[in-house]
Amino acid sequence: MKKLFKNATVVLPTGSVETSVLIDGAKIVDIDASITSVVDEIVDCTGLHLLPGVIDDQVHFREPGLTHKEDLDHASRACAKGGVTSFLEMPNTIPNTITQSILEEKLATASRSSLVNYGFYIGATEDNVDVLKHATRTPGIKIFIGSSTGNLLVDEQAALEKIFAESTLTICAHCEDESTVRANAAKYADSTDVASHSLVRNHEAALIATKRAIDLADRHNHRFHVLHVSTAQEAELLASASDLITSEVCPHHLFFNVGDYERLGSLVKMNPSIKDQADNVALWDALVAGAIDIVATDHAPHTLDEKQQPYPNCPSGLPAVENSLALMLNQIASGKCTIEEVVKWMCSGPARIWDIKNKGQIKVGFDADLTLVDLKLEQTVLNENQETKCGWTPWHGQSLTGWPVATWVMGHEAFRLVDGVAWFNQSTLGREIEYSH
Numbered sequence: 001m002k003k004l005f006k007n008a009t010v011v012l013p014t015g016s017v018e019t020s021v022l023i024d025g026a027k028i029v030d031i032d033a034s035i036t037s038v039v040d041e042i043v044d045c046t047g048l049h050l051l052p053g054v055i056d057d058q059v060h061f062r063e064p065g066l067t068h069k070e071d072l073d074h075a076s077r078a079c080a081k082g083g084v085t086s087f088l089e090m091p092n093t094i095p096n097t098i099t100q101s102i103l104e105e106k107l108a109t110a111s112r113s114s115l116v117n118y119g120f121y122i123g124a125t126e127d128n129v130d131v132l133k134h135a136t137r138t139p140g141i142k143i144f145i146g147s148s149t150g151n152l153l154v155d156e157q158a159a160l161e162k163i164f165a166e167s168t169l170t171i172c173a174h175c176e177d178e179s180t181v182r183a184n185a186a187k188y189a190d191s192t193d194v195a196s197h198s199l200v201r202n203h204e205a206a207l208i209a210t211k212r213a214i215d216l217a218d219r220h221n222h223r224f225h226v227l228h229v230s231t232a233q234e235a236e237l238l239a240s241a242s243d244l245i246t247s248e249v250c251p252h253h254l255f256f257n258v259g260d261y262e263r264l265g266s267l268v269k270m271n272p273s274i275k276d277q278a279d280n281v282a283l284w285d286a287l288v289a290g291a292i293d294i295v296a297t298d299h300a301p302h303t304l305d306e307k308q309q310p311y312p313n314c315p316s317g318l319p320a321v322e323n324s325l326a327l328m329l330n331q332i333a334s335g336k337c338t339i340e341e342v343v344k345w346m347c348s349g350p351a352r353i354w355d356i357k358n359k360g361q362i363k364v365g366f367d368a369d370l371t372l373v374d375l376k377l378e379q380t381v382l383n384e385n386q387e388t389k390c391g392w393t394p395w396h397g398q399s400l401t402g403w404p405v406a407t408w409v410m411g412h413e414a415f416r417l418v419d420g421v422a423w424f425n426q427s428t429l430g431r432e433i434e435y436s437h
């Protein structure tokens with residue numbers, strides 16, 4: 001099936017150009033303004049921008065084991081609506097993804113239910129280094145150097161040394177220092193104010209753990225990716241980090257700060273915690289300067305009932321995949337970045353970091369994972385319109401300018417906005433992501 005995307009402003013690796021893109025089946029086969037081939041479908045993209053599909057390298061889709069919060073069906077629809085055509089999912093599901101066979105069961109489930117392309121990390125424990133050494137069909141290894149939702153934690157120095165010394169896949173980590181967090185938690189043990197969360201999981205906790213992980217990576221000459229950077233101090237450290245190190249920032253750390261607890265309460269309780277306005281500014285500047293490489297969501301849904309439990313029992317995490325691209329496009333509208341930067345942070349950057357084959361760029365021979373966006377479209381984020389199973393968003397009521405209006409996954413149209421309403425093609429499925437390692 002051949003489709004021609006005509007008259008789009010196409011964001012190519014070399015910059016944006018008005019041209020046409022021809023796809024045949026799941027591949028991009030030609031990029032040229034004067035294509036005249038006979039095709040099955042012409043997609044008129046006048047006035048719109050055609051981007052490579054977004055790759056979100058940090059999501060928690062809760063399947064198996066926690067499907068009352070989220071599942072692959074809802075989450076992958078949320079992805080398609082948000083312009084995300086591929087995701088990499090974290091191992092803190094139940095059971096934890098800590099063996100090759102559990103990883104392959106997740107891949108099998110996704111092959112039956114995910115509307116978009118999928119990949120799953122292998123989780124590290126104190127004693128599964130043999131699994132990590134031989135893991136296949138995965139982007140890399142996830143370590144919780146600080147504990148978060150679930151029971152995965154590797155805090156013992158000897159275990160960390162062994163993982164960095166003996167495994168070869170790229171490692172990523174949740175960096176919050178466990179001892180610092182525990183000591184702070186004891187200090188604020190009597191607090192029922194959710195704002196205490198940012199005092200417990202403070203700047204120091206994040207910085208100590210990120211320094212510790214970078215030190216491990218450098219000494220063992222191991223590729224390492226810092227997940228969800230949340231402080232100005234980490235951003236400063238990353239500016240002079242070695243080539244082994246890459247990092248990411250999440251929309252909630254860019255756009256929320258401790259001032260938002262009053263309005264949003266536990267809805268913005270996350271690990272790492274949200275920090276100060278000065279951190280928002282420093283993180284944005286580090287992203288623009290290239291000290292931080294990419295943007296990912298850490299989409300971590302919990303039900304509203306769970307979130308409404310009093311602090312400290314309310315769980316940490318918020319959903320974001322269906323609004324992350326719009327949140328970034330909205331920054332273009334206010335002159336803070338360009339569309340080419342957004343594509344670098346959300347499409348080509350993640351593909352490079354995780355050795356993802358044939359994705360992240362609009363290029364002949366690459367997969368036809370495409371997101372069509374309208375940079376002028378203004379819409380308000382509403383709880384009632386969310387596809388995520390948890391049914392809420394911390395951005396409820398916020399108006400954003402710049403939205404995905406259609407998404408193609410391996411050449412199949414997966415989502416289209418029709419008269420402001422999301423339409424999904426439930427008869428297509430995404431594919432397993434392939435890696436060059």
Ligand code: DOR
Nearest residue numbers: 148149270271300316317
């Ligand atoms: O706030 C968080 N929630 N941070 C994480 O790292 C994990 C996530 C979850 O799985 O709920």
